Amino acid sequence: MSQETPSTGRKPRIGVLMPAGRVVENVGVVTHTFGSPEKATRLFTNIGDCFVYDSSLRILDYAELHPIYAPASGDLSPAQVEKINQLDYIFLRGSNYIHTNGKWDPITRVLEQTKVPVIAFGIGVQTPDNSEEYVNESTKRFLQVVSHRSATLGVRGYLSKKALNSIGIKNVRIFGCPTAFRHCKPKLSLPRIKAADIKKLGFTLRRKTPRFVMLQRYLMRTLSERYRTEFLCAGELEEKAIFYARCNQIANANQVMTDAVNQLIKENWLYGEDDPILQLYRSSLSVFETVADFEEAERHLDAVTGFRLHGNLLALANEVPALYITYDTRTREFVKTLGIPHVDGRYIDKFSFEEAWDQADFGHFEETYQMRFGELKTFLEENSMAHRLGTTPTPYVVEAA
Numbered sequence: 001m002s003q004e005t006p007s008t009g010r011k012p013r014i015g016v017l018m019p020a021g022r023v024v025e026n027v028g029v030v031t032h033t034f035g036s037p038e039k040a041t042r043l044f045t046n047i048g049d050c051f052v053y054d055s056s057l058r059i060l061d062y063a064e065l066h067p068i069y070a071p072a073s074g075d076l077s078p079a080q081v082e083k084i085n086q087l088d089y090i091f092l093r094g095s096n097y098i099h100t101n102g103k104w105d106p107i108t109r110v111l112e113q114t115k116v117p118v119i120a121f122g123i124g125v126q127t128p129d130n131s132e133e134y135v136n137e138s139t140k141r142f143l144q145v146v147s148h149r150s151a152t153l154g155v156r157g158y159l160s161k162k163a164l165n166s167i168g169i170k171n172v173r174i175f176g177c178p179t180a181f182r183h184c185k186p187k188l189s190l191p192r193i194k195a196a197d198i199k200k201l202g203f204t205l206r207r208k209t210p211r212f213v214m215l216q217r218y219l220m221r222t223l224s225e226r227y228r229t230e231f232l233c234a235g236e237l238e239e240k241a242i243f244y245a246r247c248n249q250i251a252n253a254n255q256v257m258t259d260a261v262n263q264l265i266k267e268n269w270l271y272g273e274d275d276p277i278l279q280l281y282r283s284s285l286s287v288f289e290t291v292a293d294f295e296e297a298e299r300h301l302d303a304v305t306g307f308r309l310h311g312n313l314l315a316l317a318n319e320v321p322a323l324y325i326t327y328d329t330r331t332r333e334f335v336k337t338l339g340i341p342h343v344d345g346r347y348i349d350k351f352s353f354e355e356a357w358d359q360a361d362f363g364h365f366e367e368t369y370q371m372r373f374g375e376l377k378t379f380l381e382e383n384s385m386a387h388r389l390g391t392t393p394t395p396y397v398v399e400a401a
Contacts, residue, residue, distance in 0.1 A: 011063035012088035012386055015116070016056075017107065019067045020049035020093060027290055029054035031235075034289040037244040041256065046235045047288060048310030052094045054291040055182035055317075056121055059376075060091070061386040074109025084114045089385065092146065094122025094156070094177050096330060098163045102139030111145050118149040119383050122177045124156030125163040127329055134163035147171060151382045157337035159329060175376040176337045179313045180369065184389050188369050190321045190362045193302055195354035201227040202298055202315065204306030207236050207269055212327050212345050216307060217269075217277060219325070223305070223353060224280055231280060232297065233287045234308050238264050243287040305353070309334055316340065316365070323353075323360055339368030 021029045029050045033040035057065070066083075068090060076084075084090070090111075097120075111118055120143075127134055135143065143164065147153060152173040155161055161172045201223060209216060223229050233239040241260035245253040261278060264270040270278055288294040295314055298304060304315035304322040309331055312322040324342035326332045335342040341360030343351070373389070380387045 011061055013064040013066070013086065014060065014062045015066045015068045015084060015087045015090040016053070017068050017090055017092045017118075020053040020095075021045070021047075023057070023065065024290075028292050029057070030290045037240075037249045038251065040287075040289065041237060041241040041244060041250065041260075044235055044237055047291065047294060048234050048308060049093075049095060050291050051179045051182075051294070051310045051314055052122065052177060055178040055180075056091065056093055058182045059178055059184060059380075059387055059389060061388050068110070070106040070110045072106055074106035076110060076113050081113050084110075085116055087116050089117040089119055089383070091119045091121045091385075092123060094124070094154075094179075096126035097123045097139070098125035098134055098143070098160055099127065099139065100133055100136045102136055102142065104138045104142035108138075108142045108145055111142075111149070116149075117383070118146045119385060120146050120150065120153040120155070122154050122156060122175065123160065124177075124330060124333065125160040127159075127163070129329060132166075134166055140167045143167065143169060151384075152379055154376070154379045156330075157333035159333045173375060173379045173382075174337060175372045175379055176334070177310070177313060178376075179310055180317050180338060181373060181376055181389070182314075182317050184391055186370060186373050186390055188316070188319055188366055190316070190319050190366065192362065193321065195357040198227055198302045198357075200301045200303075201229045202232050202301040202304040202306070202311075202320075203229055204232050204304065204308030204311030205234065205236070205239065206307035207239070209307055209327055212307070212325075213269065215325075215345060215348060219305075219353070220280060221276055224284065226353075229280075229284060230297065230301065231285045232294065232304075232306070232308070232311055233285060234311055239281065239285060240287050242281050243285050246282060246285075303357070305357075312340075321360070321362055323357055337368075338372060339364045341365065 021031050024030050031045040031047055031050055033043050033045055125134055147169045152171045155172055155174055156176060157174055161174055164172050203220060203223060238260040241256050244250040245257035250256055286297060298315045298320055299318050301320055304312055304320055307325050312324050315322040324335050324340055325345050326335055326342050327345040341362060343356050377389050
């Protein structure tokens with residue numbers, strides 16, 4: 001389905017399904033716990049989702065932004081339907097929406113009551129290794145509605161395309177993730193730095209990564225012995241509690257710290273109160289509630305590595321070299337789409353970070369980025385989505401309504 005471009009020349013009024021975080025004027029996207037350390041220690045918020053949302057808003061050109069949530073029943077009032085139908089389009093922010101656990105019926109019901117175009121903006125599949133089962137009926141029905149209401153669906157990579165093809169959706173375009181293109185540059189140029197010359201290293205933490213706990217602990221310890229390493233937290237509750245307690249930004253800081261440490265010991269992430277990882281947390285752990293703060297921290301690093309897909313990608317988008325550790329179908333698909341240097345965690349035995357880093361081909365990433373930038377531009381234009389690609393991103397136009 002093609003969308004008519006407004007004949008008035010005005011910028012579009014757009015909606016976003018299930019926004020990640022909220023928009024703060026002159027700041028950008030922040031987590032739902034921004035400004036409330038107490039709340040942050042109780043509510044998990046993956047700031048990586050905020051990266052994607054923030055990046056999408058940098059790329060898109062619009063006059064008004066309206067968040068859209070679905071009630072449990074999926075039923076809207078006539079006034080709500082009319083308000084949505086006045087939008088030029090709705091976009092679905094990039095995330096792992098192609099999977100077998102989807103509960104999309106209320107959102108599908110909302111979309112079926114409206115007639116506005118719906119655009120999938122960089123979605124991807126989440127599936128176990130070697131699985132050929134990609135969606136349940138709820139997810140299938142939702143994605144088919146989106147397919148019928150857009151020219152193309154923008155996806156993360158070839159596995160996501162294969163998953164959609166398996167349910168009859170053929171109008172698919174691959175470009176990766178909006179986060180890579182958040183500065184709207186047609187080209188990126190990364191500095192080449194030898195491992196021996198790295199002074200400040202960022203490690204993107206993803207503690208709950210099944211089968212890779214020991215590898216992650218090993219890398220954290222050995223890298224911190226070699227480099228001045230900052231551990232970048234994406235939203236884990238216990239890590240946030242330790243950070244805010246350490247900084248005395250929360251009531252009953254000592255008890256909060258004790259409870260968080262005990263929970264990490266119970267989960268076998270820490271091996272007692274003398275664990276070297278805990279000492280690293282006390283000295284070098286960083287927590288962020290805004291995309292801007294996370295981005296600013298990475299800009300001051302020489303290099304980044306670790307397990308967070310979007311944390312590593314945000315570094316690359318800012319022309320800071322990053323080496324991925326891949327651990328599932330999602331991360332492997334992603335590095336392939338964008339040509340990102342990586343080490344496959346499944347095959348690490350005797351591992352030298354220095355050797356892997358010095359062999360990383362960032363030139364291939366730069367070339368692939370340019371190609372995917374062109375695919376993103378084509379995707380936006382074939383869906384009649386006004387954009388800022390090729391220009392310097394302007395400040396946010398409006399706050400979320």
